[in-house]
Amino acid sequence: MLNTMKPRNETPPGPSEDQDDSSSDRKLGIRHIVPFILAATVAAPAYATDVAFLEGTAASGITHIYDGGPAFFVGGGVAAFDCDNNHFPDLYFAGGENPAGLYRNVTKLGGALQFTPTDAEATALIGVAGAYPIDVDGDDFVDLFVMRVGENVLLRGQGDCRFERANELWGYDGGSSPTTAFAAVWETNRRLPTLAEGNYVDRSDDNGRLGTCQPNRLFRPNAEGEGYRPALPLDPSYCPLSMLFTDWQNAGRRDLRISNDRQYYGEGGSEQLWHLPVDEAPRAYTEDDGWQRLRIWGMGIASHDVTGDGKPDYYLTSMADNKLRASVAASTGPAFEDSAYALGVTAHRPSIGDTSKPSTSWHAEFGDVDNDGRFDLFVAKGNVEAMDGFAMEDPNALFIRRPDGTFADVAPAAGVASTARGRGAALVDLNLDGALDLVVVNRKAPAQVWRNTTPGGNWIQIKLRQADPNTDAIGARIDVVTGDRTTVREIAVGGGHAGGQLGWAHFGLGRAAEARVTVHWPDGASQTIDLPANRLAEIRRDETKPTLVDLGSKQ
Ligand SMILES: [Ca+2]
Ligand SMILES: [Ca+2]
Ligand SMILES: [Ca+2]
Numbered sequence: 001m002l003n004t005m006k007p008r009n010e011t012p013p014g015p016s017e018d019q020d021d022s023s024s025d026r027k028l029g030i031r032h033i034v035p036f037i038l039a040a041t042v043a044a045p046a047y048a049t050d051v052a053f054l055e056g057t058a059a060s061g062i063t064h065i066y067d068g069g070p071a072f073f074v075g076g077g078v079a080a081f082d083c084d085n086n087h088f089p090d091l092y093f094a095g096g097e098n099p100a101g102l103y104r105n106v107t108k109l110g111g112a113l114q115f116t117p118t119d120a121e122a123t124a125l126i127g128v129a130g131a132y133p134i135d136v137d138g139d140d141f142v143d144l145f146v147m148r149v150g151e152n153v154l155l156r157g158q159g160d161c162r163f164e165r166a167n168e169l170w171g172y173d174g175g176s177s178p179t180t181a182f183a184a185v186w187e188t189n190r191r192l193p194t195l196a197e198g199n200y201v202d203r204s205d206d207n208g209r210l211g212t213c214q215p216n217r218l219f220r221p222n223a224e225g226e227g228y229r230p231a232l233p234l235d236p237s238y239c240p241l242s243m244l245f246t247d248w249q250n251a252g253r254r255d256l257r258i259s260n261d262r263q264y265y266g267e268g269g270s271e272q273l274w275h276l277p278v279d280e281a282p283r284a285y286t287e288d289d290g291w292q293r294l295r296i297w298g299m300g301i302a303s304h305d306v307t308g309d310g311k312p313d314y315y316l317t318s319m320a321d322n323k324l325r326a327s328v329a330a331s332t333g334p335a336f337e338d339s340a341y342a343l344g345v346t347a348h349r350p351s352i353g354d355t356s357k358p359s360t361s362w363h364a365e366f367g368d369v370d371n372d373g374r375f376d377l378f379v380a381k382g383n384v385e386a387m388d389g390f391a392m393e394d395p396n397a398l399f400i401r402r403p404d405g406t407f408a409d410v411a412p413a414a415g416v417a418s419t420a421r422g423r424g425a426a427l428v429d430l431n432l433d434g435a436l437d438l439v440v441v442n443r444k445a446p447a448q449v450w451r452n453t454t455p456g457g458n459w460i461q462i463k464l465r466q467a468d469p470n471t472d473a474i475g476a477r478i479d480v481v482t483g484d485r486t487t488v489r490e491i492a493v494g495g496g497h498a499g500g501q502l503g504w505a506h507f508g509l510g511r512a513a514e515a516r517v518t519v520h521w522p523d524g525a526s527q528t529i530d531l532p533a534n535r536l537a538e539i540r541r542d543e544t545k546p547t548l549v550d551l552g553s554k555q
């Protein structure tokens with residue numbers, strides 16, 4: 001984004017003029033969700049509760065700021081994952097021109113959030129825009145893909161939150177482009193994951209390439225499974241700020257959704273969806289496939305089956321016009337209709353303060369923050385830098401899903417409406433009490449953490465385990481059934497804005513004391529198992545009973 005950009009919309013957003021399906025967009029959205037709303041009303045739990053978060057930044061031990069020049073206007077991600085195998089998620093913050101920060105989680109079970117900084121050279125890298133956790137080599141030590149303005153770095157986890165550079169070990173060429181998006185998936189039974197790297201504009205190059213998007217790259221493992229082949233270009237590239245491998249048609253096959261920054265579209269830019277047949281050249285879906293052209297200032301992707309048809313829907317953040325792209329039930333192609341307006345998640349203006357200027361949205365993530373069984377939605381907001389046409393004080397949004405299926409922003413009352421320039425974030429249970437806590441990275445201001453103190457319903461947190469490779473079952477789908485409600489979650493590496501998490505998959509259960517859980521493993525096999533509420537449960541492939549984690553002796 002450039003400072004000269006003007007807001008495109010000073011009025012509440014309706015259908016976008018840039019979508020081919022615009023004329024009937026809002027109408028379709030409402031028609032599409034009506035069956036869901038009726039079903040949800042009937043099945044709604046009898047209680048409601050106030051959502052409350054307690055900011056614990058000052059006492060947490062986290063003192064971290066994402067900062068830097070124009071190359072770091074975007075980025076600012078956080079990775080949440082367990083680097084010392086004690087079940088508690090640790091945090092790795094992008095720092096921009098400051099060193100990246102790895103913080104070990106020393107929180108007591110259910111207690112106030114406590115972290116201790118680490119300072120190893122391997123992780124305290126300069127120029128980091130974001131990072132995604134993934135166990136590349138399946139040794140049960142989580143590794144990190146670190147996105148940098150400059151060479152990207154794969155860090156191999158060694159346990160006890162120690163890491164070593166592994167670009168050479170794994171034959172990965174980190175390039176020199178500014179990388180702002182990443183996603184990974186295991187194709188068939190390859191030993192190593194396929195890596196997708198999204199690259200932005202090179203702002204340091206003033207010899208004619210300024211404003212030109214650097215090529216996105218796809219890395220596939222070699223036949224021996226010991227390293228990577230030379231990169232394949234994903235051409236054309238339109239400056240992505242988020243990428244996600246996702247099974248959009250619920251067919252057991254994951255395609256690559258890319259959210260692109262309209263500022264640098266040039267000719268013909270738009271959002272993209274790539275089909276990646278094994279051992280064939282990647283191919284972007286076109287309008288002939290049913291893919292609709294959508295043009296937004298794409299910043300982040302959050303995925304969740306909002307409509308309840310079993311297929312994922314996608315919340316896409318932008319400037320003033322966030323989208324909720326809901327799957328079209330009758331379509332065989334990648335067709336989506338926009339439901340952000342109908343469901344109340346446009347988030348196009350600040351909820352408090354000066355509401356005359358539109359918002360700028362970044363990381364978005366679905367999660368059930370009050371454990372009522374309905375996934376809610378967090379959106380980090382903040383001005384790019386000092387863009388006049390957009391709100392300078394732009395509070396984060398926390399949308400609670402109501403029994404009628406619509407969402408309401410409760411961020412001010414819940415205590416998370418920070419007006420620092422938000423960027424990356426994570427909804428993650430940092431003290432393992434079953435309530436999703438919140439961490440937000442801010443540009444030019446300290447990162448913040450909040451402990452969720454909502455007196456909510458029951459919950460379950462699930463970790464999938466299978467044999468090497470892909471020990472974390474990336475690409476799996478988990479269906480959690482309580483009564484007549486089914487909640488679906490894809491296990492993915494990617495999405496959000498410049499950061500993601502690997503670890504416990506959280507589900508609110510409302511009043512249910514147990515859940516029937518079906519795991520659809522990445523290769524298509526499925527397994528059903530019953531889990532008791534309010535536990536951390538590992539589901540190991542082919543085992544009929546879960547492994548319930550006992551934290552009593554852990555910390
Ligand atoms: Ca840990
Ligand atoms: Ca590893
Ligand atoms: Ca909820």
Ligand SMILES: [Ca+2]
Pocket residue numbers: 428429430431432433434435436437451452
């Ligand atoms: Ca918690």
